[in-house]
Amino acid sequence: MTELRYLAPETLDEAVGAFAKAGSAARILAGGTDLLVQMRSGILKPGVIVDIKKIPEMTAIEETADGGFRIGAAVSGMALAEHGKFGKVWPGVLEAVNLIGSKQVQGRASAGGNLCNGSPAGDSVPAMVAAGAIVTIQGPDGRREMKVEDVPAGPGRTHLKPGEILVSFKLPPRPPASSDAYLRMIPRTEMDIAVVGCGVSLTMKDGTVTSARVGLGAVAPTVLLVEDAAKALIGSKLDDAALAKAAAACSAACRPIDDKRGTIAYRTKVAGVLLKRTATIAAQRATQKN
C-alpha cells in the first residue's frame, strides 16, 4: 500500500520546494473540498500532500495601494464573506465564491482550489474572469502573473507548470458606478453543480455601459471570456436589443456537451437567459451605488 506524506510548510519557498521535489505524485491542499473527495473516491492517490493554509500570504485578504484587492489563493469563502469591504466592491465575485457548497464547505473551500481544480463548472471562475482578475503564480522558476481566464486548460487541467503554486488573485481598482454579479443555473436551490454559470462586470456612466466583461461557465471545456457579449453591452443602455444581442453572443460562444447535467440545447439557451439576468443585476448594483 502506498504511503501518504502530509506537509504543512509555513513559507511559500518551502512549499514550492517540497511540491516541485515530489513531482507528479504531489498535490496542493487548500480547503480540500475537491481533493479529499477525489481521494476518497479513488480517482486520486497522491504520495505527498502540501497543505498551503499555514502560509500567511495564502490566507490573506489585502487592499492594495491602488484600491484593488489581493486575495490569497487559500482564503475560504467564509473568510471572504466576513471581510468588511470586499463584498461591497465585488459583490458578484463574493456571491460566486459563496455559492460553492454549503456552510460547512464554505468554511474550507477557496477560490484558488476552485480555479486549480479545473472544472469548467467552478462557480467562482466566471465571476473572476468577468472581474478581470490576474493571478500570481510561484514556481521553481520564480513568480509570474497570468490572466485568470488563461489558467484553465480543460476539464481537470490547468496551465500551471509542474511545481507551480497559485498564490493569489489580484482584482483591479473599481471606477465609480461599477459592479458585478454572478448567477448559475442549477436544478435544485443549493448543493448542486452549475449547468451554466454567468458572471458579468460592468461600469456605467449616465445609464450607459462604458465597460463590460462577461465570463461563462459549464458550457465549454474551460470557463470562457465572452468578448462579443461584452461588446454588445458596451455603449448600450442595456435595452432589450442590446441584451438580446449579448445573450445571442453567449449562446454562440457555447461549445457544450450533452450529459447527465444538461443537454446542448438547454445549456445554449440558458447561457443567454442568464446573461440577461446577470447583466441586469450588475447594472442595478452599479447604479444604486451612485
Next chain:
Amino acid sequence: MNVVTNNKWIGQRTIRPDGMDKVTGRAQFAADTTMPGMIWGKILRSPHPHARIRSIDTSKAEKLPGVKAVVTSKDIVDFPIEKGAVMLGIQDMRWMCRNVMARDKALFPGHPVAAVAATTEAIAAEACNLIEVDYEVLPWAIEIEDALKPDAPILHEFNKWEGKPSNIVGRLEHKKGDIEQGFKQADIVIERTFTTRPVHQGYIEPHACLISVAPDGKTTIWSSSQGQFMVRAMTAHLTGIPQSDIRAIPAEIGGGFGGKTIVYLEPVATLLAKKSGRPVKMVMTREEVMRATGPTSGSKSTVKIGATKDGKIVAAHGTFYLQAGAFPGSPIRGAAGCSFTPYDIPNLLSEGYDVCSNRSKVAAYRAPGAPIGAYAVECVLDEVAEALKMDPLDFRAKNAAKEGTKAAHGPVFPRIGYLETVEAAKASPHYAAPLGDGNGKLRGRGVASGFWFNAGGESSAQVNITEDGNVVVTTGHPDIGGSRAGIANICAELLGIDYRRVSVIIGDTQTVGFSNLTGGSRVLFASSMVVTQSTEKIIQTLRERAAKIWNIDPEAVKWENGAAHPVSPNAGQFEPLTLEELADKAPAMGGPIGAGVQLNTQGADGGFGTHVCDVEVDVDLGIARVIRYTAVQDVGRAIHPGYVEGQLQGGVAQGIGWALNEEYIYTKEGKVDNPGFLDYRMPVCSDLPMIDCIMVEIPNPKHPQGVKGVGEVPLVPVMAAVANAIYNALGKRFYALPMSPPKVLEKLDEPIRQAAE
C-alpha cells in the same frame, strides 16, 4: 378491547426516546460497530450489464498477504430454479441467492460476483482486482421498451411468456364489471401513456454490517435493516446456518423507505466470517448503494378513463408495465391494485406486467408501485375533470369509494376516510387561497389522491415492570418512523403513568419473539396491538396483586392513574397501591411482573390521502418549484401527531424529488451514470416549502387505539399533484417523469397545442 378516551399521552408530541442519541451523534448505526480482530469485506462486482460467467479464478487474490477469505457463488446455498419458489415474505429465495452473488450470469453492472475479506479495506479492494472472471459478454436491455422487443436479449431463458422466452415474468389483473360495456356509456374517454424513471429510496445510511461467527457456529450479526428477523431468516437460508444459531441485532437505522427489507451483505459477510474465523465488517459506498441496491421500478403505464357528462366515472382501464430489474418481483400489485382504489368505478380492468431487465433488482419503496400507478391515473382524472369542466376535487368526491364499495382487488370497504380527505382538501385554507403573483414566473395548482393497502402481520412484544416500578417494552421492529415514541405514548396511557417512565427498546432476534418486517406501514398498527394486550395482562396481574394484599376480589379492584384502587367504597376502604409499591412487593406476591403477547395481527385498514400542490415555473430556465403543499390524510388515530406529520412530510418530499429531478441516468454502456447525490438529485431543504399536513382522524374500529398505517400513503399522490399543478401553470401536459428543467424547457419551446386533443 378498550378504546381509550380522554387521553393524556396518546396524541401528545412527546420527545422520541431515540432523539437525544440521534442529535448528539451517540446513536449506534451499523457502521459504528467494531470488534477485536475485525477484518474488512469487499465485493467484486460485474462491470457488464449482462454476461455469462464462464469461470472465476480467485487464486491470485487468495495469495495476497492480508487476505483471509474469498467467497463466490459456490459458497452460497443454491435454490435451484426448477425446484420452484421458496418464499420468504415477498422474496423468492431463488432470486435472492442469485442477487447476493451472481451464479451463471451477471445481470447488471454492480452484480456481485465474488467477495474478499482482508485485514484492511485497501487490501480487500486490491484482492478484488486480482480475481479473474471470464465473462462472455451478452447483449442487454435496460428500458422496458427494449426488454419487450421481439428480439430482446432474454435475462432468464427458462421464463416463457405466451410460449416464447420472454422478459415478461409475471402478470396480475384486477377486474370488476365489463369495461367494454362501460366505455360505451361514457360521454368522454381519455387515454394517455406515461413513463417514469427508476428512482432510489435515497436513505442516508449505506448498507452496513459486522458479523462474527464463533468456532461453534454461533453467529452474531449487527446490521442496519428494516427487520432483524428477515436478516436472520435470509442469512440462514443462504448460508445453511440454523436460525437458532444466528443472533441478528438491529442497529439504529439511517433510513430505509422499503429499501432495507432485503439483504445484500449479511449472507456474504457471514460466509467470509465463517471461512476466515474473524469478525467481518462490510460497508457499502454510496456508489455501490446506487448501482446495486434496489431502486424502485421505471414504468410505462397506459390509463384510459371514461365518464358521463354529469361527472360519473363509468369505466377505467389501466395497464402498468414495471421494471423488475434483474429478477422477477416488481411491485405490480401496488400499481394495479391501488391506483383506482379511491374511486367507485363499476367497470374496471387494472393489469400489471412484471418485466425483467439488466438493472439492479428492485426493492420496496414506500407504497411499492402505488405512486407509479397513481401518477398515471390521477393525471388522466385531471384531464377528465377539465374536459367536464368540473373542479378536480368535486370530481373526485363525486366518484369517491365509501363504506360498502367493492374494490377491484377484493375487499368491500368498511368505514373509510377517503371522501373526508377530499372534503378537507377542498375546505383547506390552501385550496381557498389565491395562487398569487409569480413575479414573471407562472404559477399553478394541482390536486391528486392516493391509496395504499397497509399491512398487519406478525408482531411480538414483551412488557416488563422493573423492580423500581417503571416499564420496559421490548418490540421486534426496527423503528424508522418514530414507533418507539408512539408505543411509549400508548403504554403510558394504559398504565396511567408518566410517559418518561416507559422505555421502549427494539429486541434482537434471540431476545424477542418473531416480528415481521418494518414495512407496509404496519409497525405502529401491529406492535401497539401486542403491546396493548401485554399491558392489559399486566394491569390484570396488578389488580390481582392488590386484591390479594387487600384480601378482596380482583373484580373489586380498578386500575387508574398508575395505581390500584377499590372500585368503590363498598369494595373496602384502602389507600391506592401504586405501580412502584406493587413492584416493590412483587417478590412476596408471586414474583416478577411482565407479560408478552405474540399475534398475527389482522384488521389493518387501507389508507387514503388527497394532496394540493402549488408550483411556480421559471419559463426561461424550465425550473419548476413547489411553493406550497398540503397533504391531507386519513390517519386513523394520530398516536403521536409529530411523527405522523413527519411521515406525511417525508413522503411528500420524496415524491417532489421523483416528480422534478430524480432519475437513474445510464451511459451508452448500460451503467448508471449518476451513482451519487450530486447528480442523483434528491431535494434539499431549500427546494421545499414547509409542507402543511391536515390529519383526518377516522379511527380504525379494528384497532384498540384506532391506528391506521400512515407511512406510505403520503408518497402516492405526489407526482400527479405536481404534474397537474405544472399543467395548470403552463397549459401543457407532461407525460413523463421527471419534469426536470431541460425537459420542461423543451416542452415550452414546442409549438402550442390544444390541451385536450
